[in-house]
Amino acid sequence: MTLKVAVVGSGPSGFYATEALAKKCPGCEIDIIERLPTPFGLIRGGVAPDHQSTKRVSRAFERTVARPEVHYYGNVAIGQDISLVALRDTYDAVILAIGAPLDRPLNIPGDKLAGVIGSAAFVGWYNGHPDYRDLEPDLDCQAVAILGNGNVALDIARLLVKTRGELAVTDLPDYALEAITKSRISDVYMLGRRGPAEAKFTNVELREMGQLENCVPVVDPAQLPESIEGQDCSERDLRLKQKNLATLQSFATVDPSGKHKRVHFCFFAQPKAVLGEDRVSGLRLERTRVVDGKPEGTGEVFDLACGLVIPAIGYRSARIEGVPFDERRGIIPNEDGRVAEGLYVAGWIRRGPTGVIGTNKPDGEVVADHIQGHVAAGGKPGRQGLEAALQSKGVQWVDLKGWQAIDQAEIEHARDGAPRAKLLTIDEMLAAADDDVTEAAN
Numbered sequence: 546m547t548l549k550v551a552v553v554g555s556g557p558s559g560f561y562a563t564e565a566l567a568k569k570c571p572g573c574e575i576d577i578i579e580r581l582p583t584p585f586g587l588i589r590g591g592v593a594p595d596h597q598s599t600k601r602v603s604r605a606f607e608r609t610v611a612r613p614e615v616h617y618y619g620n621v622a623i624g625q626d627i628s629l630v631a632l633r634d635t636y637d638a639v640i641l642a643i644g645a646p647l648d649r650p651l652n653i654p655g656d657k658l659a660g661v662i663g664s665a666a667f668v669g670w671y672n673g674h675p676d677y678r679d680l681e682p683d684l685d686c687q688a689v690a691i692l693g694n695g696n697v698a699l700d701i702a703r704l705l706v707k708t709r710g711e712l713a714v715t716d717l718p719d720y721a722l723e724a725i726t727k728s729r730i731s732d733v734y735m736l737g738r739r740g741p742a743e744a745k746f747t748n749v750e751l752r753e754m755g756q757l758e759n760c761v762p763v764v765d766p767a768q769l770p771e772s773i774e775g776q777d778c779s780e781r782d783l784r785l786k787q788k789n790l791a792t793l794q795s796f797a798t799v800d801p802s803g804k805h806k807r808v809h810f811c812f813f814a815q816p817k818a819v820l821g822e823d824r825v826s827g828l829r830l831e832r833t834r835v836v837d838g839k840p841e842g843t844g845e846v847f848d849l850a851c852g853l854v855i856p857a858i859g860y861r862s863a864r865i866e867g868v869p870f871d872e873r874r875g876i877i878p879n880e881d882g883r884v885a886e887g888l889y890v891a892g893w894i895r896r897g898p899t900g901v902i903g904t905n906k907p908d909g910e911v912v913a914d915h916i917q918g919h920v921a922a923g924g925k926p927g928r929q930g931l932e933a934a935l936q937s938k939g940v941q942w943v944d945l946k947g948w949q950a951i952d953q954a955e956i957e958h959a960r961d962g963a964p965r966a967k968l969l970t971i972d973e974m975l976a977a978a979d980d981d982v983t984e985a986a987n
């Protein structure tokens with residue numbers, strides 16, 4: 546009998562799990578089930594459009610999905626098109642690799658005002674994610690506040706201040722290219738509750754802020770320590786913090802002449818309220834000090850005028866019917882990736898939203914090891930059963946050929962110098978997949 550495994554989610558963790566399974570369980574059938582017609586999760590919809598070299602990791606995943614034992618089912622949402630309970634009845638094992646697509650709430654007064662846009666939505670908008678293409682953020686303002694001191698905050702800041710020339714050669718959708726380059730934005734404030742030593746930037750991304758065509762980084766030297774020593778962290782992390790400090794110190798000496806935009810690195814400031822009547826007009830902040838690595842309010846309050854507030858303070862997963870959920874951590878509770886008999890988790894849904902693409906790889910290995918050691922083929926229907934269930938519900942799915950047709954159409958319609966012009970609606974994607982879309986009716 547053949548072992549049949551469903552991997553739900555086609556982001557890095559889904560693909561790493563698939564690759565590990567294909568190697569450890571030869572002869573098994575692996576079906577990747579993805580909510581969108583297009584694969585690759587945050588590689589397509591999160592990683593910044595101007596970081597195409599990072600997105601290239603998907604080439605390895607293209608080889609994985611082309612393996613004969615692997616089938617791709619795009620445009621199929623678990624919990625909507627087929628329940629998790631039904632999926633577990635259909636496969637010997639199910640691996641949930643569905644990520645953490647929701648913003649962590651800001652939870653301060655005014656956080657629901659128009660002009661407060663979470664990073665998941667904003668990043669989805671500039672990456673052409675079908676859920677967010679109609680967001681239409683109002684960029685008619687001079688100053689933007691981004692909350693958070695991680696790489697997502699850096700990505701957003703960088704994209705808001707790049708020139709048309711810098712952006713045109715990316716796969717930023719036309720609507721975002723126009724909105725950003727026609728906006729009045731001249732000053733972006735990156736606000737961190739803690740200090741430079743606690744910032745989560747990686748150094749390459751931080752340095753990039755000093756290399757922009759029409760923007761300078763601005764740092765108050767008084768907020769920078771002379772050195773960072775004796776932190777409670779690994780040697781590697783200490784070296785990263787020291788490098789980041791050196792980069793921030795170099796920013797303090799950048800010549801601003803000839804450049805018209807600024808990204809201000811502001812540390813030791815925690816948001817207390819978003820200000821405004823019908824929409825954002827500013828942000829009230831409290832000065833902090835860092836005690837034992839944690840921010841403490843000092844009682845000193847100040848206001849920052851801005852027309853857009855983008856919290857980039859972390860993500861949480863969405864609850865899925867038929868499986869326990871840890872509301873506090875925003876993940877599915879698990880023991881080394883195991884949730885219940887035949888049910889596993891990998892990636893951000895397992896660990897929470899931390900780390901880079903490669904951090905998800907060991908999750909796949911662990912889960913594949915467990916399936917290899919503990920799950921036997923049980924004569925379940927697998928992909929035949931899945932296809933029958935989808936057909937009975939009239940669900941169109943996109944297979945590998947369908948995705949390849951979408952990919953081709955996007956590449957063909959790219960602007961000059963750009964890698965692709967993303968299709969922006971599910972309907973457009975299904976139309977491009979065209980004959981390759983497997984229809985329920987046929």
Ligand SMILES: Cc1cc2nc3c(=O)[nH]c(=O)nc-3n(C[C@H](O)[C@H](O)[C@H](O)COP(=O)(O)OP(=O)(O)OC[C@H]3O[C@@H](n4cnc5c(N)ncnc54)[C@H](O)[C@@H]3O)c2cc1C
Nearest residue numbers: 554556557558580586587591622623643644892893901902
């Ligand atoms: C804005 C941003 C930028 C980033 N930039 C970088 C970077 O430059 N470099 C780097 O190394 N890392 C980067 N990361 C981190 C990296 O993207 C993550 O580590 C990684 O994507 C997590 O993988 P995942 O598979 O767990 O989740 P995801 O990549 O989110 O994949 C989850 C997949 O599951 C699908 N799905 C969800 N629900 C369902 C359902 N019910 N049914 C079927 N499918 C479903 C989703 O559509 C998605 O395709 C970035 C993260 C963010 C948020």
